[in-house]
Amino acid sequence: MTRKASRSFCHFGSAVLIILLFATACSSGGPSTTLRIVSGSENRPLEPIIQEWARSHNTTVEMTYQGSVDIARLLQNGGASFDGVWPANRLWIDFGDTQNIVRHDASIMRSPVILGVKRSIAESLGWLNRDVTLSNILTAAESDDLRFMMTSATQSNSGASFYFGALNAFAGSPEVVTGAHLEDSAVTEQVERILGEVDRSSGSSGFLKDLFLQQYDRFDAMVNYEAVIIETNQALLRSGREPLYAIYPVDGLTIADSPLGYIDRGEEAKEEAFLALQQHLLSETVQRQLLAQGRRTSLLGIDLSSADRSVFRPEWGIDADRLLQPIRLPSREVIEQALNLYQIALRRPSCTIYVLDFSGSMAERGEADLKAAMRTLLNQSIAQQYFLQGHPGDVTQVILFNENIINQNELSRWRVVGSDPEDLLHLSRQIEAVSSGGNTNIFDSTRLALEEMSRLRTPECLPAVILMTDGQDNSGDRSALERYVDSRENDIPVFAIMFGSADSEQLDPIVARTYGRVFDGRSDLVTAFREAKGYN
Template sequence: MATPYPSSLNSTGKKKSPIKFLLVVILLLIAAGAYVVGSGDFLDSFKKLGGKSFDTSKPLKIVAATELTDMEPFVHQASADLGFDIEMEYDSGTLVNTRNLNDGAYRDKYDATWFATNAFAKAQGIKSQGEDHSIARSPVALGLKQDVVDRLGWRNKDIRWADIADAAARGDLTFGMTDPQESNSGFLALLSVAAEFSDFTPGQAFDSSKVSMDERRMEDFFSGQTITSGSSGWLRDTFVKNPGKADGIFNYQAVLQSMKESDNVDIEVFVPGNAAGAADYPISALRNPGDQKADEDAQAKVEALADWFREHSVEVGEKTHLNVWGEDAENKGIQRYYEYPKSEDQLVSLVSLYRDQLRRPADSNFLLDTSGSMRGNRLADLKNILNKLIDGTAGESNNPKGFTRRETITLMPFSSKVADGYTQENYDPDNAQQKQDLRGYVNGLQPRGETAIYDAVLRAYDRAGEGGTLNSIVLMTDGESNSGTSRQDFITKMTHKMAETNHKIPVFVILYGEASEEEMNFLANFTGGKVFNARGGDLAKAFEEIRSYQ
């Protein structure tokens, strides 16, 4: 008769060792415990006890890309499951975060990074990040208004990059995208177009020096761009609030799906072609060679968090629209992705081609307050930053800013009245005479009179370029309007002008000195622009940031 307990004899009839018998019992108890609590909890306990351990008394501090705020609920859930606190901070977008990482801004402040990609850090030779733990993929996609989808006949069709280029070249499609020099989603759109209109073969890093690109077709594509932006948030808001500005916008597929389903933005989302550039969202521990214990602790926590996301891939994917990697991700027929260039030179080369040749040229109007209050250091600072923009030396050494090739630059000083100003068409950074003429005008600016802000904006609207250029107005003032047109008359006149053009030219306002914050916010909101606060004295930084919106 079978006994209810394990026999103490083996199949040969020899008596089992008591120690071996005890080990068998312990293993059976562990297996039973694992069955009761579930494989996920058992795996977590194993990591804490039998695998790489971590200090649960210290939080894992992560600096992340701004679009990852949607991950907050899952990060909280992971923190509870894993047994240690996780603190997320969203400094900026991926490219800005990468530059901050390179400058050492995150040293001793964070334990890990979570950007859209680490490709830019690797291309720049940044060594402070540990192993990449890719969490998900999100390709760049086009969010298109529903009526435009029907007008183009694209309903329920697979749209390729060539279809977008054809429609843009005919004048049937316009779109907005972020600046590839400042935003990863904009760079991915550029990378996808460059790879599509070349003899590049997916599966390797894109290298423009080793492929033949059809620049004419790329120009066809970017002829449809009517909005550029330094941030995805402003691009989205402009697209929604100013519907005459563009038919669609490029962003990550997950972001566009969230806009459509969570924010009720009436768009259809297309991932063009059978290949596209994509963010892969790697979590990486920051190396801390001076403290081996802290270094190992951060790596262990990052690995545990990455494993948690893989184990919950279905749930996370359904709620965030990200293609989260699970164990069988490679077998799901996931779309092919274009790989980032490997060197910084290749990144810069591609962005330069876009700015200098592919995209629409900029028509940039600078309204410069030269009233009496600008006398002294304020006017000197203004002249200094304008001269740096002329020379192309504004900004950080690893992210220089300046006036761009083919740009139309209008400098329009104003005080009690608006000056005729100076316009340089088709700017060429290599043309010494153009630079000399611009410098001469800037250095000759003199302060006098009061501040006719509304007259200046009206004059800029009168001269801003028509179609075919990316139009913008930059207003720099240290006061409030105390001369010329009143606000009410301004609203009446501007409403008429906007109706004539069917869209707004954004006014990017630099808040400086004693400028009225209420008045500057009104101007930016009324024209679909944005306020840049330079009251801390950093006038140069405000001008540099605005470059991505022009």
Template sequence: MTAQLAQKLRASWQRLLAALACLLVLPGALTSCALLGGGDTLHVLAGSEVKDLEPILDDMARETGVTIEFEYVGTLDGTEMLLNTPDNEWDAIWFPSNRYLSLFPEGANAVEASESIMRSPVVLGVRQDVAKRLGWSDDSQPSWGDVVDAVDRGDLTYGMTSPISSNSGFTTLVQLATAISGTGTVLEPGDVEQVIPDLKKFAAGQQLASGSSGWLVEKYLEDPQAVDGIFNYESVLRGVKVDNKPLHIVHPSDGVITSDYPLALLKGADDATREKYDKVVEYLLSADVQQRISEQTNRYTSYTPEGQSPAAVYELPFPNQLGTVQDLLAGWLSEAKKPSNMVFAIDTSGSMSGGDRMAELRQALDVLSGPDSEAGSSASFLRLQSRETITYLEFSHEIKSELTVTIPEDDAGRQAKLDEIHSHTNHFQPYGGTAMYDAVRRAYEDMNYSNSDQLNSIVLFTDGENIDGMQDRDFTNWYESFIEDHPEAKNVPVFTVHFGDSNREELESLSQLTGGKTFDGTGDSLATAFREIRGYL
């Protein structure tokens, strides 16, 4: 009997036993019992990158009786959540990579077992016409230095996710810095300062920012001519076509870093949890499922035919010191990356006086300007960085206050500005109606579009429906007229936060009109939504 046949027979018996068990419970529980294959659940802290496996995991639940319940979070945030939560509620983690976790002394003791399920390097995808113009082909791939030079000449623009929130952006930054350091070995803390000048040249080409790999692709496909290409997982890029032509995939000749998507069982798991984990791993590594993963997600697996295996490119080493990664991220944010120019339109209407809404708002705003976090933590990277400009536009039925601050590069000046912001936002008081479209219009009209060396965005927070001033149709007509007169404004998205009694449909319509995205602040913490938004700014 083959292992595959044995697995199918075991799955059939498990389905039969689950069905018999369901017959013994109350009728009202039959539906959930049938859907969950017996009710066994594995709680997994994961990167959003594995969402595309959900159809396969649904079949797995039916066949094995084990359902995976995900909590999605960025790799850096998730790693620190894991390490800073003594009695966590997760059984396993599933990030694109556990390399960041391995840098922490306690990281090695966090995992009991780990299995790589699939693989994909992070690479650059460009339109075919761009590859031809630059002379890049499968037989003549550029180095990372060539990519930087193309950007510096003005011949290459790109989109990339934020290194502080998305693994694809984080990996892009690490492999770029490692390659251009010129040492031929692992990046060290002393190398970071040396690569900053080249990182500045590289950053100048970024025209599209995102907090997630999926949204980056969505934005790129809305207007593929807006940038020449995007950095993302090769598996994602292979599914992208522009004018019915696949992207040209650039594997820089001096190396890439491959994400290996390890499903890892956490320490302290009991026998029942370990058994569920083993069932999941056995299912995902079975030949037919590996084939399905490869065909449906474009990732490399044990099934991938030899002729379709990854290009023969050097695998760059990942830094082996936490300080190196922290210095690199800090240098990118404060010195290299294009500075952000943000307008936060904050609703402090009378409805905000209910419950703990103002307290939640202040806690959320502290993500940007609150008390300093531990140096090098992901939370510290979310705070406002030097060279960034932010405007707080407080509104109800009218504009109540406005403060614009540019963060200085020196530590003392930076802290003074953060204190000024903190004091200003702590004086917000709830009263009045809600005129959110008027506030967004004001944000667009006041924004400085003359500086191409910054990334512009608007964030709208409201806890209620629009009842004053412009209505949705009025705003749409105004917006379409405004971007005709100010074409640069078309590239300024409005990110909206759904909170309290706000109209989600109304917010999503506004985000869609302006090329933004709506975030849910109705969950456990409004601050969590603000943390997620930060990756898009």
């Protein structure tokens, strides 16, 4: 039996014995067990089911949500302190589990990665009740008939799935995409064209859904899981808005199989608790709950014969009688090659302005962590470890502030156009030479960043401002910032990173007004910066 085949199910006898032993321990009031599980964000709606089980089984389950690449890298580094891993797709276990530490992994549910399009747009494009290809989607987007969103292929599974689907389609639907296809300009040029039509990116499928609902009038479609499209449509119906129509690209469809696996450290109690939780999630009762939430739970994950048509609604383009045929995903080596290619050549370029707090409260730990975070992003040998390398079309600007804009009169010296490793490393060294001191002016420095972005951005790039602060503004003009944002098109998101005693009541209105997000860097500033950059 192959390793992959053996990982698809547990040995029945031993699994039943372990579960019975665990049940006996629970009923006898044995010691509590803690399970720490790292999961993709698409599983967040399922946490109530998990916590209900935990309360009745004398177990604490701590869920941490990360992107697919971070989960894979975590496995490559030994799994940190986690006991379980639950990515959206088995490819991230296969890609990351180079040390063979994952056991007992089993698919909990399945969901195709599709394009959800406003029904009126799909009808105008002639896509209702017909097969749609990636070439059809490319033509519609390049004709300005379709404005769509998707997550980053190097940070989120749904974006990666669409990317691998595009590679498969434009390679002519081979048995599997190989390294030769990645070197074929006839393939990569078309993939670059369709990725160049992405109107907004994100590092998380869940955030993308929320963003689409917030900016419904600005976009026509988004790439996401079928289950997330169903959730979106339910929210749209509640608010009286037009739902999305499900498009399953016939030459580039992937299905997320949501494997939950155990990270084996030889701790019997944790293994017993994990297997009991896994069997609970695979039980008929829970599987019916998942099906009611729009997750596919049949043997192959592609048969909806028993599905509730009020959830899997035909008028949303979800054909319960249609057999879905996903593509075969490439080898670990080709996946890594493809993700690197996406980041340095095929994705839409980024225009990013970092607004960095060098006030007095940042001295010592804050300043050191900030400089380490910027080294991670700007030193290309480090950035490559997280698929965050630069693109030739990128623009990177740094603005420093305390009570003043420290480098306001020399911004061009703190800017890199392109992705030359030496230029980016030089920018990192400039940041290293700065010392903290003074008060805090968040609002004026953020307004300057937005003004500067309106001058620097290119038609090709996705813009973003990444603001990092450890305190409260005591020098800036909040009203002036709000007036500026309200008077513009407002398509430049501000991603704020909290550190130290940063005031969320000051940061939340900024990100809400610009459709950004707050990242909590108080425990790990480097990771917060990586996550924020992954949204751009």
